Amino acid sequence: MIIELGHFAVITALVLAVLGIVSPIVGLKRRDAVWVEVGRQAVTLNFVLISVGMLAMIYAYLTHDYSVKYVYATSNTKLSIFYKIAGLWGGHEGSLLLWAWVLALFCMMAVHIHWKTQPAVMPYLISIESVVLTGFLLLTLFLSNPFERIFPVPADGKDLNPLLQDPAMVLHPPFLYLGYVGLSIPFSFAMAALFSGRLGEEWIKATQKWTLAAWLFLTIGILMGGYWAYYELGWGGYWGWDPVENAAFMPWLVATAFLHSVMVQETRKMFKVWNLFLIILAFSLSLIGTFLVRSGILSSVHSFATDPGRGLFILGFVAFMLLLSFGTLILRSAKLKSQIEMDSVISREAVFLFNNLFFLVALITVFVGTLYPLLVEALQFKKVSVGPPYYNTVFMPVALGLVFLMGIGPYIPWRKASAQNLKDLFLMPSLVALGGLVFFLAVGIRHSYALAGLTVVCFVAVAIFRDFAKISSFWAKREQVGRLQGFLTAYKKNPRRLSGILTHIGVLVMIIGIIFSTIYQTEKILIMKPGDEVGLGSYRLKLIRLYGAQGVNWEAQEGLFNVYKGEALIAQLRPQKRFYTVSQTPTTETAIHQVLMGHVFVTIPEVSPDGTWARVRALHNPLVLWVWYGGGIMGIGVILNILRKTRLKVTAARPQAAAPEGAVSLPRQAREEVLQHRSNRWQSFLNAVRPGRKEV
Numbered sequence: 001m002i003i004e005l006g007h008f009a010v011i012t013a014l015v016l017a018v019l020g021i022v023s024p025i026v027g028l029k030r031r032d033a034v035w036v037e038v039g040r041q042a043v044t045l046n047f048v049l050i051s052v053g054m055l056a057m058i059y060a061y062l063t064h065d066y067s068v069k070y071v072y073a074t075s076n077t078k079l080s081i082f083y084k085i086a087g088l089w090g091g092h093e094g095s096l097l098l099w100a101w102v103l104a105l106f107c108m109m110a111v112h113i114h115w116k117t118q119p120a121v122m123p124y125l126i127s128i129e130s131v132v133l134t135g136f137l138l139l140t141l142f143l144s145n146p147f148e149r150i151f152p153v154p155a156d157g158k159d160l161n162p163l164l165q166d167p168a169m170v171l172h173p174p175f176l177y178l179g180y181v182g183l184s185i186p187f188s189f190a191m192a193a194l195f196s197g198r199l200g201e202e203w204i205k206a207t208q209k210w211t212l213a214a215w216l217f218l219t220i221g222i223l224m225g226g227y228w229a230y231y232e233l234g235w236g237g238y239w240g241w242d243p244v245e246n247a248a249f250m251p252w253l254v255a256t257a258f259l260h261s262v263m264v265q266e267t268r269k270m271f272k273v274w275n276l277f278l279i280i281l282a283f284s285l286s287l288i289g290t291f292l293v294r295s296g297i298l299s300s301v302h303s304f305a306t307d308p309g310r311g312l313f314i315l316g317f318v319a320f321m322l323l324l325s326f327g328t329l330i331l332r333s334a335k336l337k338s339q340i341e342m343d344s345v346i347s348r349e350a351v352f353l354f355n356n357l358f359f360l361v362a363l364i365t366v367f368v369g370t371l372y373p374l375l376v377e378a379l380q381f382k383k384v385s386v387g388p389p390y391y392n393t394v395f396m397p398v399a400l401g402l403v404f405l406m407g408i409g410p411y412i413p414w415r416k417a418s419a420q421n422l423k424d425l426f427l428m429p430s431l432v433a434l435g436g437l438v439f440f441l442a443v444g445i446r447h448s449y450a451l452a453g454l455t456v457v458c459f460v461a462v463a464i465f466r467d468f469a470k471i472s473s474f475w476a477k478r479e480q481v482g483r484l485q486g487f488l489t490a491y492k493k494n495p496r497r498l499s500g501i502l503t504h505i506g507v508l509v510m511i512i513g514i515i516f517s518t519i520y521q522t523e524k525i526l527i528m529k530p531g532d533e534v535g536l537g538s539y540r541l542k543l544i545r546l547y548g549a550q551g552v553n554w555e556a557q558e559g560l561f562n563v564y565k566g567e568a569l570i571a572q573l574r575p576q577k578r579f580y581t582v583s584q585t586p587t588t589e590t591a592i593h594q595v596l597m598g599h600v601f602v603t604i605p606e607v608s609p610d611g612t613w614a615r616v617r618a619l620h621n622p623l624v625l626w627v628w629y630g631g632g633i634m635g636i637g638v639i640l641n642i643l644r645k646t647r648l649k650v651t652a653a654r655p656q657a658a659a660p661e662g663a664v665s666l667p668r669q670a671r672e673e674v675l676q677h678r679s680n681r682w683q684s685f686l687n688a689v690r691p692g693r694k695e696v
Contacts, residue, residue, distance in 0.1 A: 003068055006056020007147035010097070013049035013104070014137040016042040020130030024123035039126040043111050046133065047104040054101050057088055057146060067153040070094055070146040076159040076582050078553040086170040087160045092310070093146035095173060099290070100136045102174075102181040107133065110185045110210070118206050124192035131324075132184055135317040143310045159553065159582040168228035176221035176248055180286040182214025183255060187283035187325070190276050194328045199272065199336055204262050209642050211259060211279075216638045218252045223631040234588035234603040236523065236619040238627060241391045246370040247289035250363055254282040257359035260409070264349050267414065272336045273329070274356070280325045285363075287318045292370070344416040351409040358405065362398045365391070392449070400452055403511060406504055407460030410497070411467055428466060433459035450519045457508050464501055464508075471498075495644035503637030510630025517598070517624035528616045537620045539600055540564040541573075546611045554580045556589070557607040559614055563593055563600055571600070577607045577614075597629075598622040 020042040027035030057071070061084045066072040074087040074094065088094040107129040115122060140146070163169065186207035193203040225245065226238035239245065258278040264271045291314040342349055369386040376384045411425050436458035440451055468487065475493070476486025491498045522537045533542045544560040556578040563571040573591035580587065593600045599621045606615035 002056050002059050003065065003147055003149075006053040007145075009049040009052035009056070010100075010137065010147070011141060013046045013053070013100075014134065014141060016046050016049070017130045017134040017137055020046065021127050021134060024127045028123055036123045036126075039123065039130070040111055040115070043104075043108050043126055043129070047101075047108040050097070050101045050104045053097060053147075054088070057094065057097065058085055061085060061087055064157070066155075066157050067149050067151070068146075069148045069150040072150060072154050072157050074160050075157040076553065077156050078582070079160060079165070082167075082170065083160055083165050086164070088146075089173050089177075090160045090164050093140070093144040095177075096136060096140045096144050097146050098174065099177055099181065100133060100140055102177050103129070103133050103136065103184060106181055106185055110188075114206055118189075118202065120198060121189065121192035121196050121203070124195045125188045128188040128191045129184065132188075132321070135321075139310065139313055139317070143313055156582070159580065162554070162578070162580040162583060162585045162587050163232060166228060166232055168224045169232070172221055172224040172228055174221075175217050175224060179214050179216075179218030179221055179248075180251065180289065182210060182217055183251060183279070183283045183286050185210040186214070186258075186279045190279045191325060191328065194276065194332045197332075197335070199332070201266055201269070204265055204275065207279075208262070211255060211262075212638050212642050215252070215255045215259060216635060216642070218248065218255065219631060219634060219638075222248050222252060223628060227628060230624075231590040231592060231601075232587075234590055234605060234617065236521070236601050236603075236617065236621065237518075238624075241366075241369065241386075241388055243370045244293050246366050247292045250366055250370075251282050251285040251289060253359050253363045253366070254278055254285055257356045258282055260352055260359075261356050264352050268349055270342070270349060271353075273333055276329055276336070278356070280329060284318070284322055284325065287314075287321055291315055291318050346412070346417045346422070348409060348412045348414045348417075351405055351412055355402065355405045355409055358398055358402045362395060362402070365394045365398065369394075396449055400449075400456055403453075403456050403460060403507070406507065407456070407463040410501065410504075411463060426463065429459045429462040432462045447519050450515050453511055453515050457511055460504070461508055464504060467501065496641055499637045499640035499644065501637075502640065503634045506630045506633030506635070506637060508630070509626050509633055513623050513626025513628075513630055517621045517627060520622055522620040524616075524618045526616055527613055529613045534616070534618055536600065536618050538565065539570075539595070539620060541600070541602065541616075541618055543614070543616070544572075546607060546614055548611075549576060551578075553582055554578050557604070557611060557614075559602075559604050559607075559616075561591070561602055565595075570595075573600070573602050575602045575604045577604050594625070595620075596622075597625045599624050 020039050023035045023042065024039040027033060027037075027039070057068075059065075060068045060071045061075050062081065064071075064075075064077055066075075070091060070093045071087070074090040075084055079087070089098045107126075110129070111122065111126060114125075118125075186203075189203040189207045189210075193199055222245075225248070229240070230236070230238040258275065261271050261275050261278055265275050291311065342353075344350065369390055373384045373386055407429060408426070413421055417425075433455050437451065437455045440454055445451055445454070469483075471490040472483050472487035474486070475481075475489040476483050479486065479489055481489070524534050524536060526534060528534065528543045530543050530545050533540055540563070542562045542564070544562055546557060546559050549556045549558040556576040558574050558576045561573040561575070562569055563573060571593040573593055575591040576589035578587045578589050579585070588603050588605050591602045599619070601619040601621060603617045604614040605617060608614070
């Protein structure tokens with residue numbers, strides 16, 4: 001009965017989502033604020049109803065209700081409560097329900113937060129968000145229904161995919177969805193600006209923190225996915241240019257370009273069309289990523305996520321959204337011409353433009369590498385693959401260019417830089433970078449990407465720290481305080497700039513980690529018997545014995561390895577070849593020992609049936625932890641940026657002037673007030689929402 005209640009709630013949410021599309025449009029057409037208020041209430045109710053659906057599914061997991069087909073497919077009685085709840089997004093149907101729930105949550109929050117400050121665009125935003133929600137609810141209810149029952153009822157579930165029975169993988173999909181769906185809010189604001197004709201900087205300012213939050217969630221999701229792949233899949237890497245990884249990386253690239261590009265529009269009133277294009281593209285890539293992952297056309301390490309048969313609907317929905325958004329942008333493009341021309345190619349706005357172009361080239365590189373094999377397979381009926389050699393050749397130079405621009409963009413003057421400006425700003429970073437290059441050659445670094453990457457990192461790091469020192473010194477002298485206090489004052493005066501610089505420092509730390517953990521990784525793959533040893537750089541591993549082990553829902557063969565540094569025993573590692581008895585699935589469990597921000601990493605992908613030998617994969621990954629430490633620093637920078645205080649101006653007359661807050665608790669009274677004041681106050685609202693009318 002509970003599951004039917006949840007099912008009915010989600011069906012009702014679909015009806016209200018359709019109402020959310022129609023009612024604001026009717027309100028604008030009939031000049032009736034009540035219809036807009038109906039859309040607002042529908043948005044709130046949608047969140048409540050889909051939450052009921054989510055809770056009903058969680059209840060089914062916790063009570064082992066295997067009459068629900070989806071619960072049967074993704075859970076088991078022996079699972080811990082943590083993984084039982086995570087089973088909700090462990091498969092296709094539940095993850096789409098989670099997508100819809102996050103969308104309803106963000107939509108409700110956006111309407112609540114911006115109802116007073118952005119009233120003129122609220123009707124459009126409600127309609128656009130409701131269109132997206134309607135699409136996903138249609139998919140969830142008619143093609144991927146998680147509430148479907150089966151009979152006879154199985155005695156136990158088939159178990160959650162063992163690869164997903166891991167804390168990082170439990171959190172990885174929700175964070176990615178928060179990022180994907182979070183981009184829908186800036187997208188809807190952009191579309192609302194196009195529809196309403198309010199094409200200034202209002203929508204940019206209103207969506208700054210939404211975009212930052214979505215970017216942060218995407219970053220966390222990608223990094224958690226990389227960490228999970230690193231230790232769970234047993235191959236010792238964290239990024240394999242897997243098509244599903246690329247599906248999350250592409251909107252991240254465009255969202256990053258957008259975050260940089262909007263600063264030019266805010267400061268110089270330029271790039272209006274470009275910014276609209278970028279945010280539409282970013283959300284479109286989120287939808288395309290959903291299509292790639294959920295349609296089943298990709299085969300990858302994420303094969304558990306594939307589900308052929310529903311892709312046609314998702315593809316049709318993505319095509320509809322692309323036509324709607326880019327079509328509207330093209331129709332409105334004539335009104336978006338910038339009134340300001342670029343003064344010089346040696347200026348901050350020019351560097352931001354180059355930065356954006358590099359991001360787009362990076363996107364095209366990844367997009368081609370991801371979809372080209374699909375196209376070839378469709379046309380020539382044979383499989384091809386595009387792997388790391390392609391990306392290392394094409395993507396890496398672009399990435400180096402982006403990092404180099406990161407050291408120039410924040411510091412070069414707006415409009416035009418003189419030769420003296422360039423000398424003052426970049427002579428010292430250039431000299432230090434040149435000295436760094438000589439040093440790296442002297443210590444034996446010969447790999448071209450490592451040399452180029454570390455040299456660029458030196459340049460950018462010096463540029464950043466010179467800027468820190470200059471700002472801190474300025475405020476220290478002005479306030480008659482110490483350098484540290486001067487730095488804190490500088491942060492208070494311009495938190496956006498300094499949090500951005502902190503994010504750039506995180507990027508540098510991550511790049512150093514990537515360089516050392518990939519180019520200077522030491523790997524050995526061999527057959528070992530108890531007593532055998534293998535050297536791993538300055539470390540030595542000895543297999544002591546192989547033996548059986550057992551968990552709640554798995555059996556395993558475990559190896560005991562001693563790790564030596566010289567003659568000193570520094571650790572014992574116990575990798576496993578595990579077998580999950582319910583799902584009949586084998587997995588490889590990694591054993592890791594941390595050494596100097598790096599890892600000694602051991603797996604046993606194969607063990608003989610009699611336990612006399614094991615195929616061993618041993619790696620030393622120097623500075624691999626810097627990859628995630630860098631991500632953590634980037635995250636702190638973005639969080640500081642989100643938490644900074646901003647002032648949002650009321651841009652037009654408030655719609656609640658016609659439909660007061662009391663309309664929810666006292667509908668009759670509110671209705672009377674709305675009718676009484678409609679003729680004069682609604683006109684002021686229309687003046688705000690209609691382009692070309694005078695604002696009040």
